[in-house]
Amino acid sequence: xxxxxxxxxxxxxxxxxxxxxxxxxxxxxxxxxxxxxxxxxxxxxxxxxxxxxxxxxxxxxxxxxxxxxxxxxxxxxxxxxxxxxxxxxxxxxxxxxxxxxxxxxxxxxxxxxxxxxxxxxxxxxxxxxxxxxxxxxxxxxxxxxxxxxxxxxxxxxxxxxxxxxxxxxxxxxxxxxxxxxxxxxxxxxxxxxxxxxxxxxxxxxxxxxxxxxxxxxxxxxxxxxxxxxxxxxxxxxxxxxxxxxxxxxxxxxxxxxxxxxxxxxxxxxxxxxxxxxxxxxxxxxxxxxxxxxxxxxxxxxxxxxxxxxxxxxxxxxxxxxxxxxxxxxxxxxxxxxxxxxxxxxxxxxxxxxxxxxxxxxxxxxxxxxxxxxxxxxxxxxxxxxxxxxxxxxxxxxxxxxxxxxxxxxxxxxxxxxxxxxxxxxxxxxxxxxxxxxxxxxxxxxxxxxxxxxxxxxxxxxxxxxxxxxxxxxxxxxxxxxxxxxxxxxxxxx
Amino acid sequence: xxxxxxxxxxxxxxxxxxxxxxxxxxxxxxxxxxxxxxxxxxxxxxxxxxxxxxxxxxxxxxxxxxxxxxxxxxxxxxxxxxxxxxxxxxxxxxxxxxxxxxxxxxxxxxxxxxxxxxxxxxxxxxxxxxxxxxxxxxxxxxxxxxxxxxxxxxxxxxxxxxxxxxxxxxxxxxxxxxx
Numbered sequence: 009x010x011x012x013x014x015x016x017x018x019x020x021x022x023x024x025x026x027x028x029x030x031x032x033x034x035x036x037x038x039x040x041x042x043x044x045x046x047x048x049x050x051x052x053x054x055x056x057x058x059x060x061x062x063x064x065x066x067x068x069x070x071x072x073x074x075x076x077x078x079x080x081x082x083x084x085x086x087x088x089x090x091x092x093x094x095x096x097x098x099x100x101x102x103x104x105x106x107x108x109x110x111x112x113x114x115x116x117x118x119x120x121x122x123x124x125x126x127x128x129x130x131x132x133x134x135x136x137x138x139x140x141x142x143x144x145x146x147x148x149x150x151x152x153x154x155x156x157x158x159x160x161x162x163x164x165x166x167x168x169x170x171x172x173x174x175x176x177x178x179x180x181x182x183x184x185x186x187x188x189x190x191x192x193x194x195x196x197x198x199x200x201x202x203x204x205x206x207x208x209x210x211x212x213x214x215x216x217x218x219x220x221x222x223x224x225x226x227x228x229x230x231x232x233x234x235x236x237x238x239x240x241x242x243x244x245x246x247x248x249x250x251x252x253x254x255x256x257x258x259x260x261x262x263x264x265x266x267x268x269x270x271x272x273x274x275x276x277x278x279x280x281x282x283x284x285x286x287x288x289x290x291x292x293x294x295x296x297x298x299x300x301x302x303x304x305x306x307x308x309x310x311x312x313x314x315x316x317x318x319x320x321x322x323x324x325x326x327x328x329x330x331x332x333x334x335x336x337x338x339x340x341x342x343x344x345x346x347x348x349x350x351x352x353x354x355x356x357x358x359x360x361x362x363x364x365x366x367x368x369x370x371x372x373x374x375x376x377x378x379x380x381x382x383x384x385x386x387x388x389x390x391x392x393x394x395x396x397x398x399x400x401x402x403x404x405x406x407x408x409x410x411x412x413x414x415x416x417x418x419x420x421x422x423x424x425x426x427x428x429x430x431x432x433x434x435x436x437x438x439x440x441x442x443x444x445x446x447x448x449x450x451x452x453x454x455x456x457x458x459x460x461x462x463x464x465x466x467x468x469x470x471x472x473x474x475x476x477x478x479x480x481x482x483x484x485x486x487x488x489x490x491x492x493x494x495x496x497x498x499x500x501x
Numbered sequence: 502x503x504x505x506x507x508x509x510x511x512x513x514x515x516x517x518x519x520x521x522x523x524x525x526x527x528x529x530x531x532x533x534x535x536x537x538x539x540x541x542x543x544x545x546x547x548x549x550x551x552x553x554x555x556x557x558x559x560x561x562x563x564x565x566x567x568x569x570x571x572x573x574x575x576x577x578x579x580x581x582x583x584x585x586x587x588x589x590x591x592x593x594x595x596x597x598x599x600x601x602x603x604x605x606x607x608x609x610x611x612x613x614x615x616x617x618x619x620x621x622x623x624x625x626x627x628x629x630x631x632x633x634x635x636x637x638x639x640x641x642x643x644x645x646x647x648x649x650x651x652x653x654x655x656x657x658x659x660x661x662x663x664x665x666x667x668x669x670x671x672x673x674x675x676x677x678x679x680x
């Protein structure tokens with residue numbers, strides 16, 4: 009790396025480094041969107057099977073369910089990492105080589121996971137909830153379960169290497185994680201710098217929580233692997249559950265906090281208004297560090313031996329987690345767009361939609377995280393209802409909006425193409441319907457993760473199938489655009 | 502409870518959608534004095550924050566007093582309760598006894614005999630009335646008082662392998678005066 013930091017605070021790279029970086033980011037986006045599309049086809053298949061429109065074996069259903077879960081998390085991680093890395097490297101010196109290394113380690117993990125599921129028959133869900141991987145009643149082999157967990161472990165290792173590079177670069181530029189997070193400004197040790205990069209604040213938060221989350225994931229994966237080959241080693245099931253949900257909750261949540269950087273960076277450009285860093289923003293992100301890590305026991309509210317204080321803390325922190333988006337990020341985006349004269353393109357529509365999806369998706373999540381409500385909503389389709397709302401209408405619009413920006417949509421001042429509009433509205437209606445049908449199903453007590461639905465529930469699944477088909481159509485058009493236009497697009501100014 | 506939660510969710514989501522639509526409708530008109538926009542809406546934001554904070558405190562206090570999960574350390578006695586032992590296996594339930602009566606609290610002692618399962622009680626309308634996890638190495642005590650007699654279904658609510666969806670049994674609830 010031969011570039012130097014310039015006075016404005018932005019890092020300069022050589023032309024070849026920038027060209028290589030742009031290719032790497034595009035590779036992350038294309039890989040992420042392609043995996044998302046395949047996983048959506050899997051989701052469509054599952055809904056059609058539940059709706060009795062197609063027939064598939066229960067073993068295949070649960071294999072698809074497993075690949076759908078792990079694939080969506082993986083796609084979210086790899087695409088959001090692309091978004092985050094693209095912006096973070098402007099402020100701190102990041103290594104292209106390490107970024108690529110993580111990408112290829114990720115692909116290796118994906119191949120292992122796909123092999124374990126479709127060759128080995130592993131169908132123990134992406135949560136690999138101990139001791140299910142080891143006790144399948146003959147449905148899959150020990151080897152298949154081991155390869156699945158090794159695949160997840162390898163992906164985690166790749167990410168840890170990338171985060172080490174993030175940490176090194178942030179420390180080199182800011183001296184400490186606390187300073188990068190803006191704590192010295194928040195607590196009055198330094199004057200508030202309105203230009204302090206939000207990408208750095210968000211990335212520092214993601215770095216801290218994901219490092220710990222992945223470390224917990226590595227511990228539980230290794231313990232699970234030992235149990236597979238030495239069944240006499242039987243770790244405490246509650247401990248394992250805590251570690252798994254801490255890992256799972258943190259890693260999927262962090263993807264939205266990494267991707268929102270695109271909104272922070274791009275919405276000011278499209279509205280022509282500054283989005284300044286202030287103490288409220290810094291306080292919100294400081295709180296998020298603890299809330300993202302502390303809320304995971306809301307997955308364990310029906311595990312009654314959990315301490316009551318942990319359940320109440322999870323309920324309070326879940327409510328608290330909604331405040332930063334409802335009061336700071338979502339609210340800030342609304343102020344930025346209000347009477348701004350913004351030109352609505354596919355990029356801006358998607359970025360603004362992402363704020364709605366995140367803010368509205370908070371509601372069913374907060375309610376389900378209340379102990380008294382969780383008693384009749386836990387593990388019903390309410391749960392996929394709220395996280396599909398987050399992911400389809402919050403996270404993915406951030407990633408796809410960024411992809412459109414990178415494809416140069418805004419630069420050429422072009423009108424939205426008919427296919428883009430078709431893609432956007434098919435996606436919008438489909439994603440909204442998919443989530444709302446899940447929520448309605450949850451309100452009718454329909455359990456999640458059931459291959460075969462009772463007769464009374466079939467209509468919900470059929471409506472869900474139509475909704476999922478619209479999501480697939482929209483995502484297909486978005487992904488085709490990414491595949492055909494993104495590779496040749498220049499770096500946007 | 503379920504329908505109330507659903508209605509509150511839809512109402513809150515509709516409110517957020519209305520705010521976003523309001524901003525979209527007002528996005529074309531240009532207000533050049535952005536600091537004035539900020540000053541005006543920052544004032545609203547402070548009130549919004551304190552409203553959410555107050556709401557959170559009130560909801561937390563109201564929903565956790567009394568704590569909605571039964572005391573797990575308590576030894577429940579047969580004179581005031583009906584005790585039911587539940588074992589969750591791949592892929593069947595054992596439940597002793599499988600008949601209880603209305604009006605008297607039932608304490609389900611639930612454990613997982615192999616992997617994690619979820620013990621979900623559904624009424625005759627297939628509405629979930631209560632649940633707990635069934636974990637290996639742990640016994641969860643779920644206390645529930647049935648108001649209506651009938652044939653209740655027990656469904657598995659934690660993915661436990663290929664026949665998870667077929668893990669169904671029945672619990673009979675009889676009217677107290679019939680026994």
